[in-house]
Amino acid sequence: MKLSSDELHARFRRHALRLTRQRAAIYSALASVNSHPTADDLYRTVKQRYPMMSLNTVYYTLSVLCRAGLVQEVNVGHDVARFDGNVTAHHHLICVGCRQIVDVIDEGLNQLAVSRGQARGFRILGHRVEFHGYCAGCQRAMLDVPPRNGQKH
Amino acid sequence: MKLSSDELHARFRRHALRLTRQRAAIYSALASVNSHPTADDLYRTVKQRYPMMSLNTVYYTLSVLCRAGLVQEVNVGHDVARFDGNVTAHHHLICVGCRQIVDVIDEGLNQLAVSRGQARGFRILGHRVEFHGYCAGCQRAMLDVPPRNGQKH
DNA sequence: GTCATTGCAAAGGATTTGCAGTTCC
DNA sequence: GGAACTGCAAATCCTTTGCAATGAC
Numbered sequence: 001m002k003l004s005s006d007e008l009h010a011r012f013r014r015h016a017l018r019l020t021r022q023r024a025a026i027y028s029a030l031a032s033v034n035s036h037p038t039a040d041d042l043y044r045t046v047k048q049r050y051p052m053m054s055l056n057t058v059y060y061t062l063s064v065l066c067r068a069g070l071v072q073e074v075n076v077g078h079d080v081a082r083f084d085g086n087v088t089a090h091h092h093l094i095c096v097g098c099r100q101i102v103d104v105i106d107e108g109l110n111q112l113a114v115s116r117g118q119a120r121g122f123r124i125l126g127h128r129v130e131f132h133g134y135c136a137g138c139q140r141a142m143l144d145v146p147p148r149n150g151q152k153h
Numbered sequence: 154m155k156l157s158s159d160e161l162h163a164r165f166r167r168h169a170l171r172l173t174r175q176r177a178a179i180y181s182a183l184a185s186v187n188s189h190p191t192a193d194d195l196y197r198t199v200k201q202r203y204p205m206m207s208l209n210t211v212y213y214t215l216s217v218l219c220r221a222g223l224v225q226e227v228n229v230g231h232d233v234a235r236f237d238g239n240v241t242a243h244h245h246l247i248c249v250g251c252r253q254i255v256d257v258i259d260e261g262l263n264q265l266a267v268s269r270g271q272a273r274g275f276r277i278l279g280h281r282v283e284f285h286g287y288c289a290g291c292q293r294a295m296l297d298v299p300p301r302n303g304q305k306h
Numbered sequence: 307g308t309c310a311t312t313g314c315a316a317a318g319g320a321t322t323t324g325c326a327g328t329t330c331c
Numbered sequence: 332g333g334a335a336c337t338g339c340a341a342a343t344c345c346t347t348t349g350c351a352a353t354g355a356c
Contacts (some may be wrong), residue, residue, distance in 0.1 A: 018310065018355055038190030039346085054313045059346065061311090078226070078234045078321085080345065093267065093275050105270045112265075114246065114284055118257050121289030122246050129266055137220045171330055171335065192321085207338045212321065214336090231346085234318065 004030050023048055024092040026061045030071060031085035036101040038080045074101060091129040097138030105132065156184050168221040178203055179214045181226060184238035189254040193231045227254060244282040250291030257284065 065071035218224035
């Protein structure tokens with residue numbers, strides 16, 4: 001959903017972050033979408049309104065926002081980094097066909113813990129669950145076009 | 154643990170993979186260790202016995218083994234890829250300090266499922282759970298040296 | 307006014323690709 | 332014998348870094 005200007009200012013102030021036009025644009029774009037875009041996706045989106053925006057700034061801003069906890073980085077394999085403006089507890093469904101990422105909200109998954117015996121003295125800060133599979137669209141596509149060998153994923 | 158030559162041949166044959174000296178060395182090195190090495194770690198290990206080994210071959214071999222299911226790629230953030238010769242169901246404990254990865258064997262975690270309502274038509278193939286935290290060693294180190302600001306992670 | 311942030315260009319580094327020679331099945 | 336694998340070098344691509352100019356607080 002769209003973020004109000006007041007809310008935006010409040011969030012940045014709460015985390016003691018300077019609010020620049022670029023940051024507002026990048027964070028708003030990310031927070032208003034649930035598609036887990038890459039840095040480059042965000043760059044292209046934001047550049048439409050701020051043509052002087054540099055990709056570097058997108059990366060730098062995302063790293064600042066990540067560190068502040070306003071944004072989360074999501075990993076799908078070792079390809080490009082993808083970002084998530086939703087920092088409430090949730091997990092992900094990942095399509096190994098088209099790489100789309102869908103949020104999973106499930107209180108049970110939020111409560112997972114490692115047994116004492118397995119924890120090996122770790123102090124656990126959090127956890128992530130990723131489900132891998134084929135989304136509805138990719139399943140349909142596989143029915144239409146029979147699978148080939150050597151297909152990546 | 155060390156892998157017998159017979160078992161090695163059997164595994165490769167079972168997956169219809171050609172067994173070369175390089176592949177034997179790479180796979181043995183990975184299967185006999187539980188430290189989740191990078192491609193470069195494996196390269197350096199294996200190069201000691203096979204000095205002509207190329208890093209490219211390590212990458213190529215790992216990709217073949219991954220696709221065959223003899224090896225698993227593990228992601229820790231978006232830095233280097235790390236590999237796991239243990240392909241039985243298990244999950245990971247990841248130290249955000251020193252980046253070490255420790256296996257978690259827990260039947261409960263293996264049984265996780267997404268509720269029908271959340272699955273959005275996905276056909277789930279598998280899932281992974283990552284616990285993030287500080288290992289015992291990093292906790293001790295933090296006590297000795299008080300934390301600084303701006304510390305990555 | 308000060309210091310973080312920005313934009314540009316260039317560097318860095320993990321991984322992939324092209325290709326000729328070699329080797330396994 | 333032929334397809335797959337290997338090694339070398341070069342290319343690719345995401346991300347980071349250096350640095351001077353700018354702008355937020």
